[in-house]
Amino acid sequence: xxxxxxxxxxxxxxxxxxxxxxxxxxxxxxxxxxxxxxxxxxxxxxxxxxxxxxxxxxxxxxxxxxxxxxxxxxxxxxxxxxxxxxxxxxxxxxxxxxxxxxxxxxxxxxxxxxxxxxxxxxxxxxxxxxxxxxxxxxxxxxxxxxxxxxxxxxxxxxxxxxxxxxxxxxxxxxxxxxxxxxxxxxxxxxxxxxxxxxxxxxxxx
Amino acid sequence: xxxxxxxxxxxxxxxxxxxxxxxxxxxxxxxxxxxxxxxxxxxxxxxxxxxxxxxxxxxxxxxxxxxxxxxxxxxxxxxxxxxxxxxxxxxxxxxxxxxxxxxxxxxxxxxxxxxxxxxxxxxxxxxxxxxxxxxxxxxxxxxxxxxxxxxxxxxxxxxxxxxxxxxxxxxxxxxxxxxxxxxxxxxxxxxxxxxxxxxxxxxxxxxxxxxxxxxxxxxxxxxxxxxxxxxxxxxxxxxxxxxxxxxxxxxxx
Numbered sequence: 494x495x496x497x498x499x500x501x502x503x504x505x506x507x508x509x510x511x512x513x514x515x516x517x518x519x520x521x522x523x524x525x526x527x528x529x530x531x532x533x534x535x536x537x538x539x540x541x542x543x544x545x546x547x548x549x550x551x552x553x554x555x556x557x558x559x560x561x562x563x564x565x566x567x568x569x570x571x572x573x574x575x576x577x578x579x580x581x582x583x584x585x586x587x588x589x590x591x592x593x594x595x596x597x598x599x600x601x602x603x604x605x606x607x608x609x610x611x612x613x614x615x616x617x618x619x620x621x622x623x624x625x626x627x628x629x630x631x632x633x634x635x636x637x638x639x640x641x642x643x644x645x646x647x648x649x650x651x652x653x654x655x656x657x658x659x660x661x662x663x664x665x666x667x668x669x670x671x672x673x674x675x676x677x678x679x680x681x682x683x684x685x686x687x688x689x690x691x692x693x694x695x696x697x698x
Numbered sequence: 699x700x701x702x703x704x705x706x707x708x709x710x711x712x713x714x715x716x717x718x719x720x721x722x723x724x725x726x727x728x729x730x731x732x733x734x735x736x737x738x739x740x741x742x743x744x745x746x747x748x749x750x751x752x753x754x755x756x757x758x759x760x761x762x763x764x765x766x767x768x769x770x771x772x773x774x775x776x777x778x779x780x781x782x783x784x785x786x787x788x789x790x791x792x793x794x795x796x797x798x799x800x801x802x803x804x805x806x807x808x809x810x811x812x813x814x815x816x817x818x819x820x821x822x823x824x825x826x827x828x829x830x831x832x833x834x835x836x837x838x839x840x841x842x843x844x845x846x847x848x849x850x851x852x853x854x855x856x857x858x859x860x861x862x863x864x865x866x867x868x869x870x871x872x873x874x875x876x877x878x879x880x881x882x883x884x885x886x887x888x889x890x891x892x893x894x895x896x897x898x899x900x901x902x903x904x905x906x907x908x909x910x911x912x913x914x915x916x917x918x919x920x921x922x923x924x925x926x927x928x929x930x931x932x933x934x935x936x937x938x939x940x941x942x943x944x945x946x947x948x949x950x951x
Contacts, residue, residue, distance in 0.1 A: 504796050506792060507768050507772065510769050544817060614703075616703070616743055617700045618699065640796065640822075681772060681773055681774045
């Protein structure tokens with residue numbers, strides 16, 4: 494069973510429906526027992542970093558995530574904010590600690606001088622830096638939907654799975670072992686996104 | 699490279715899709731779910747739903763429409779209309795919307811934008827600004843579907859909305875809405891050049907070239923339209939193809 498973590502913010506509905514449309518049963522839950530026992534975990538998108546981490550702490554979900562993801566090694570997919578939470582810390586609306594599963598920080602997109610707008614909103618090409626089971630069957634440079642003002646900058650480039658260009662090269666996906674995080678929204682990226690989710694369902698890290 | 703977004707807008711009243719002219723007289727143009735499905739199949743880059751129902755029953759129907767569209771269209775959805783409290787926003791987001799568009803409530807209480815940004819993140823909050831020429835010939839922001847003057851000018855209001863936490867400006871020229879005579883390029887450009895967040899131009903598109911002009915002359919980040927897809931033979935496909943031909947980066951099949 495795939496457990497989608499419900500941290501009370503944003504659009505979980507689309508993530509759940511996307512998996513269901515692929516024939517994968519999901520549970521949307523904020524119960525640490527259920528999260529701790531999950532076979533696959535998805536931490537979805539929308540919201541501000543501080544609120545997200547506060548909610549996870551209050552609900553005692555962080556130990557449950559540690560248990561499932563770090564100890565039992567179940568496949569984990571973080572989407573947008575769910576990916577940024579993997580970092581060590583963030584500067585969105587103050588200084589906040591993240592999970593620290595990926596070394597690096599979440600900082601405001603720095604594209605000053607490029608005359609570009611922030612947030613970075615829209616469909617952008619994703620360039621895969623590494624081969625990964627989640628990217629199987631997806632064309633290099635395929636378009637995915639992004640909506641964000643911050644990015645995770647991994648300190649270990651081994652963790653950088655994909656990038657995108659917006660005034661500069663920007664992190665689009667990170668991962669190590671059984672953990673993957675994507676900055677874009679696969680559940681909002683039509684066919685390409687559904688392919689990635691289908692790959693996640695069958696991923697055996 | 700980031701593609702230019704082409705965004706069909708879907709105006710809702712009591713769960714049906716309608717189309718207005720200058721915010722006045724409206725026509726029923728169909729079932730919003732069917733229309734959304736077509737836009738999805740044609741690879742529209744995003745959809746914006748604006749609800750003009752004021753009743754409790756209409757509200758329930760709005761959630762139902764969003765939910766059923768989000769169930770099968772895995773694409774970005776922005777929803778506006780009557781969102782006046784954080785709980786309204788949460789409800790819309792929980793039913794499948796990705797972004798919320800705030801109009802009247804932000805004018806009434808600008809701090810609402812700060813609160814929403816802090817709760818849901820800046821990128822989730824769209825400031826929807828409707829304006830038209832007032833009797834003095836100046837552009838003025840109107841709320842309540844264009845019926846209530848606010849004394850605000852669209853440029854300074856867009857700046858304040860940005861400062862407070864809007865991640866995007868959805869700018870509608872009421873005088874041009876439904877008229878199919880092209881965007882008010884001058885105002886689009888004045889707003890787009892002064893704010894640092896994306897501006898979506900809306901109101902007036904009658905030809906596919908109007909979309910290109912919105913980007914090239916108006917400097918908008920995204921272009922929204924409705925009538926052109928209903929009352930002409932132009933489709934999202936054809937519009938994208940034309941934009942591509944004119945050298946704009948767009949997403950094609």
